[in-house]
Amino acid sequence: METEPLLLSTSDGVATVVINRPARKNAVTQAMWVDLAARANILSADPDVRVIVLRGMGDDFSAGADIGEFDTLRGDATSARAYEATNSAAFAALRNCTVPVIAAIRGICFGGGFGLAAACDLRIATADAQFAVPAARLGLAYPQDAMGDIVWAAGPQMARYLTYTAGRIDARAALSAGFLLEIVEAERFDARIGEIARTIAENAPLSVRASRAAIRAALSHDAEEAALAQAAGDATFLSDDYAEGRAAFAARRTPMFKGR
Structure with a gap:
């Protein structure tokens, strides 16, 4: 496992948070949920931060919660509720930021990763991005507060489709649903994210x-x-x-x- 599963950098008012577990498709551990909430809250209170960019290391945004932890940290109702509280805290930290948050999405954006993106203000993706909320395949329920983010971000119809079927949609379908602001060519992606972030930071x-x-x-x-x-x-x-x-x-x- 990477020694620093969350990376942070700041420049000219733009703070970038990177989910750094590419070997696990940037799956998020319980410790990372806690850390992500703490970092988002700190950045939100920093007067020098004017916009936050959330992204995944490598080719994927995030596969969501790390299923490898489920048997030990999410194995019964009590532990599952405790685990869900850490999910919800991370979503809320992004949702309640005083500054805009941009989700820069490549590749997989599933489950809790989809929830993180839904809690952001703006979502921009490459054409190869894939989206899913597979809770129904795992026999668990998605946090109610985070479901509100999904309904706002993707609309009630798409929220129903994603959660009822656990099916995947591509970037074009996500754009049509209003979940994405833009689809950007891979070679222009980083430049476009930087352009939007800098524009916000300069205002x-x-x-x-x-x-x-x-x-x-x-x-x-x-x-x-x-x-x-x-x-x-x-x-x-x-x-x-x-x-x-x-x-x-x-x-x-x-x-x-x-x-x-």
């Missing part, structure tokens, strides 16, 4: 965070989240970045946003 962080909060509130129809989104939006008008944006527009120069 006004408070504006991006306010938009993210407003979109979340619109999807959830939750009054508390709507209030938080309104407050985030109001805060932009009091910010130095709002003044910088106006000044840069008037001077026809590139704005330099500070996130305050």
